[in-house]
Amino acid sequence: MSAAPQAGVLRRLRPPSGAIAILFAAIVGGALVFASGENPAEAYAQILVGALAWDNLPNTLNWATPLVGMTLVASIPLRAGMINLGGDGQMVIGGLVAAIIPIYLPGPGPMVATAALLGAAVAAGLYAALAAWGETRHGIPMLISSLMLSYPAVGIASSIVRFPMRDTTTGLPQTALVPEGARLMTLSGPLNVGLILIGAIALLVLFIDRRTVAGFELRMRGTNVRFAGYGGVRLDAQAMRVMFSSGTIAGLVGAIIVLGSQFRFIDDALLTPAYTWSGLMAALLANGEPAGAILAGLFFAALQTGGFAMQRETSVPRVLTMVLQSIVILFLAIRHGVEKVRG
Amino acid sequence: MTVLELEATGIVKRYGGLLANDRVDLFVERGEIHAIMGENGAGKSTLMSILYGLQRPDEGCVRLRGEEVHFRSALDAIARGMGMVHQAFKLFNSLSVWENIVYGAEPRRGAVIDRRAARRNVANLAERHRLAVDPDAIVGKLSVGVRQRVEVLKALYREAQILILDEPTAVLTPQERDGLFGVIRHLAAEGRTVLFVTHKLHEVMAVTDRVTVLRDGRVVERMKTGETTAREIVRAMTGRSVSLKIEKASAQPGAPLLEAIDVTIASLGGRPLVDKVTLKVRAQEIVGIAGVAGNGQSELVEALVGLRALDGGRVLVGGVDVTGADVAARREAGVAYIPEDRATVGAALGASATDNLAMGFHRRPPLAHGGLIDAAAMASRARALIVKFGVKIASERAPVGSLSGGNLQKVVVARELSHEALVLVAEQPTRGVDVGATEFIHNQLVAERDAGRAVLLVSAELNEILALSDRILVMYEGRILADVPREQANEETLGLLMAGRAPEAA
Secondary structure, eight states, X not given: OTHHHHHHHHHHTOTXXXXXXXXXXXXXXXXXXXXXXXXXXXXXXXXXXXXXXXTTHHHHHHHHHXXXXXXXXXXXXXXXXXXXXXXXXXXXXXXXXXXXXXXXXXXXXXXXXXXXXHHXXXXXXXXXXXXXXXXXXXXXXXXXXXXXXXXXXXXXXXXXXXXXTOOTTTOSSBOOOOOGGGSOOEEETTEEHHHHHHHHXXXXXXXXHXXXXXXXXXXXXXXXXXXXXXXXXXXXXXXXXHHHHHHHHHHHXXXXXXXXXXXXXXXXXXXXXXXXXHHHHHHHHTTTOHHHHHHHHHHHHHHHHHHHHXXXXXXXXXXXXXXXXXXXXXXXXXXXXXXXXXX | OOOOSEEEEEXXXXXXXXXXXXXXXXXXXTTOEEEEEEOXXXXXXXXXXXXXXXXXXXXXXXXXXXXXXXOSSHHHHHHTTEEEEOSSOOOOTXXXXXXXXHTTSOOEETTEEOHHHHHHHHHHHHHHTTOOOOTTSBGGGSOHHXXXXXXXXXXXXXTOSEEEEESTTTXXXXXXXXXXXXXXHHHHHTTOEEEEXXXXXXXXXXXXXXXXXXXXXXXXXXXXXXXXXXXXXXXXXXXXXXXXXXXXXXXXXXXXXXXXXXXXEOOSSSSOSEEEEEEEEETTEEEEEEOOTTSSHHHHHHHHHTSSOOSXXXXXXXXXEOTTOOHHHHHHHTEEEEOSOTTTTSXXXXXXXXXXXXXXXXXXXTTEETTEEOHHHHHHHHHHHHHHTTXXXXXXXXXXXXXXXXXXXXXXXXXXXXXXXXXXXXXXXXXXXOHHHHHHHHHHHHHHHHTTOEEEEEESOHHHHHHHOSXXXXXXXXXXXXXXXXXXXXXXXXXXXXXXXXXXXX
């Protein structure tokens, strides 16, 4: 019986729910820090400074580039009511293709880089579209197939860099370095043109979502797929296009990391920061709405780089920021559930 | 003064800014059949869910036999002798009749359910109330009319003294409906009380003792059925007088615009859902398909509009074969479609009226140029349609999920009619729609016909079929049983055909 008044409180708290979720997470996280004998204010100050101080801003942006990219990867299908859990595999395919092309393709650097980016995007896009094809032709749910397709992609890439393409000079499971000319141009510090590329893609996604026929059909499908079909949207072709676009961006993210910061494909290096999953959380926070998703992606990036700073400066471990991130998600999920129950 | 069986006074219920019930008073005597009438959005459902414990009123109180009650859930209400038969049945389709009826109140022997006693109780109960039903039948295999009997029995098994029936006749044949009325009268004669929620005037006139009419969340009239007329009730419901008869000239059919030739849709084993159906709808003609829900009408319509692939046969629109074409191509060829289920097919409830009204028009000028949406054109088109079709909505930006059934249907109808397509397929166009909106939609369908279009009307509502059609087809178990000109059709012959009687006498 006590559930009802509580639900009422949550409901009244609705308007700036994102902000409230963050505040709530900050309080819970602060309590955790306090309980472990540290100073919460100090920890939070370090997160803020670490993420947003002028000197640290490039780091945050560098972290945000792949994370926002992977946020878009998740948010485009989500906007249409679909889900792409295969970001890892698509990113790895993109990264591997982006490493292979410059190693084997001769020619002027910028052209090779462009070819590598395009090749990575198309390869990953096609791989993602495979999941859509499986669903529309054979009824294999994309939720499962997109995730399952990740494993062979990651596994094959790993075996390629362990055996045929292993860098003989280091003996580590990684490819040889890409020629310098084909690397992405550096802007300042750790930042490279990948940042501009992802920024442009983000703007493009926003534009398509808001202003184009394709965006309208995407939103309508997300609101009610049967209505979209009834209204004459070609659902199967749309699903293929959506997954292709989503995979394309994942491939670009992989290529940007390889060509922009690691300069080679290193086994597992693309996956350890878990951009796919942070991006998915950011997209889920905004229910696929791209502007909100991008903001959430930036927020998570800031939280994570801030976490590194906090760990350096205080004895609070970086994992706190993951806790904060999880609490934000959990809080919003609860609120979502409450709304559903209350109808 | 006698104590009332059920008394609700000053009931107020708000949903956000909307006042769904505004100081509603309801007085129901023991043993009466009491109609609750009102247009969609008048507050009937809200009031019923308050009486049945599904919602709590913000103000006001409910008294049962003079004693104030505060139901916290439907279980409380059931324990105090309330029963409700919902529009959408709440049954387990894979379980048997007796299992459904005793569910949650099973007779036990120790820790196990006493199946024999349960079956016996159910059989006795069915016999006592003359509700013929086989206790061992699987509910999913029963016709809709029989499932409804199971719902009534479920309530009676829990010893309901007050039975709320929410739009109970929407899915019944005329014969089944008359059977239900017999049951209702029998229950009332036994001293039980029946609250009968409906839009249908002739049913109110036929079976009820008193009527309470709601409008805009308020009680506007309380009448004794014997001392009023259908016209007066309509005036109370709508606040104006509505013509109950549709004015229309005789049809001058032209060339066939929609043709189905041997259309077949297989089912997974068993009889085809649609079995070699051949039909023709010509320009300036309304062809009605009558039939009890679930006899293949929905599947046939889906096949005609392109939402379902055919297993055999052909479909022609304006003489062009569109058999292999998808929805988009058929719409291009000239098919507009008002679907049966406006909430899950005909509209995106979470999207704005602007978006809903644009769907299907969003690829071409004036709404789109070269792949870019013209948001201003979309909004002004939506505003124009909202005005033209009299949709009651706060703004074109409001999500259509907030609209009442009638207003939502107007949105769907507005969009589909503005296609000015050769063929209009209208499926249950006024189901759950109030009298005022029904009149409006009917007139629009006749106007479509008079403008030279072919209209295929599918309805489980015989009155609607009879009022609008120039020719009537009866569908039963996937086949067209009869093709009757309007002049030769009447409720009785159609009713028999709908129940599958061969047309020898018709």
